[in-house]
Amino acid sequence: MILVTGGTGTVGKPLVENLSKRGLQVRVLTRNPKRANDIAGDLTTGNGLATALVGVTTIVHCASDTKRFGKTDVEQARNLLTAAKSAGVDHFIYISIVGIEKIPMPYYRIKLEVEKLVEDSGIPFTILRATQFHDLVGTMLLEPQRKLPFVIAPGAQIQPIEVTEVADRLAELAVQAPQGRVADIGGPTVTTLKDMAKTYVEIQGKKKPVLGLRVPGKLGKALRAGGLTCPEQAVGTGTFAEWARARN
Ligand SMILES: NC(=O)c1ccc[n+]([C@@H]2O[C@H](COP(=O)([O-])OP(=O)(O)OC[C@H]3O[C@@H](n4cnc5c(N)ncnc54)[C@H](OP(=O)(O)O)[C@@H]3O)[C@@H](O)[C@H]2O)c1
Numbered sequence: 001m002i003l004v005t006g007g008t009g010t011v012g013k014p015l016v017e018n019l020s021k022r023g024l025q026v027r028v029l030t031r032n033p034k035r036a037n038d039i040a041g042d043l044t045t046g047n048g049l050a051t052a053l054v055g056v057t058t059i060v061h062c063a064s065d066t067k068r069f070g071k072t073d074v075e076q077a078r079n080l081l082t083a084a085k086s087a088g089v090d091h092f093i094y095i096s097i098v099g100i101e102k103i104p105m106p107y108y109r110i111k112l113e114v115e116k117l118v119e120d121s122g123i124p125f126t127i128l129r130a131t132q133f134h135d136l137v138g139t140m141l142l143e144p145q146r147k148l149p150f151v152i153a154p155g156a157q158i159q160p161i162e163v164t165e166v167a168d169r170l171a172e173l174a175v176q177a178p179q180g181r182v183a184d185i186g187g188p189t190v191t192t193l194k195d196m197a198k199t200y201v202e203i204q205g206k207k208k209p210v211l212g213l214r215v216p217g218k219l220g221k222a223l224r225a226g227g228l229t230c231p232e233q234a235v236g237t238g239t240f241a242e243w244a245r246a247r248n
Helices: 012-021 073-087 106-119 135-147 163-174 193-204 218-226 239-248
Strands: 001-006 026-030 038-040 057-063 091-097 123-132 151-154 210-213
Touching: 001 012, 012 026, 012 163, 026 193, 057 073, 057 163, 073 106, 091 163, 106 123, 106 151, 123 163, 135 151, 135 193, 135 218, 135 239, 193 210, 193 239
Parallel strands: 001 026, 001 057, 026 038, 057 091, 091 123, 151 210
Antiparallel strands: none
8 A cells, every 4th residue: 555645746646646556456545635646634634644544564655745835744754654654565666756855945954854854764765756746837937927017037947847757667666666856857857937937928828028037145056056957867858848738
């Protein structure tokens, strides 16, 4: 039995579908259970975790307090790892982000802290770092600006990936033995947020200017230098243009 935390989220949903298609038994931990394989639990309070983990051999931890930039992520990971240890779980898989040690952002410091908790937990683990999903760039940066007469794009190199490809890699790891930190996974090309914005505007059939925004300080420098990318691991095939066309 595989427990997926965050199985209702952007990467968790396709992961659950993928695991089910492989004929594996999957349980989804969620605060709002709705479907047959959902089980109620809250990682921040720890409520429901012991029950959710009965019979579980592998956890894929995809939950994150993303709406509050990871505010409770460390607490969530601590609660889950403690419960997993008591339940005798023998493989803990964590989805992390490429370049978190290079980009000085609070959410990334939290991700590093969670990685360390996983590594020090004593539970055999696998950590996979992925680049940004097309959805994140599309829904957080570009779609909110849809009605503006221009698009603002912060200066950053980026290598976005199709989320179903990340889900597929996680599913593959879930049926293998624990491997520690595995090779990063990135999308097919390194581009810039500005070029992505231009592609998005073009696909929408609009003619509006894309304005670059220079991000100041160490953060800006790290983003421009490609800290978020892993060009040597460009294993994804789905492009941002395909994603944008499908949503237009
Ligand atoms: N988005 C990206 O571009 C990207 C790239 C690389 C790695 N990642 C990593 O991938 C992971 C998933 O990201 P995502 O974008 O798929 O997240 P998301 O769509 O925002 O989903 C967050 C999930 O976390 C669950 N959750 C939050 N708080 C919880 C709590 N207290 N108890 C139980 N479940 C809780 C939610 O479940 P319920 O609401 O159903 O309870 C939801 O399924 C994160 O660790 C993120 O850092 C993301």
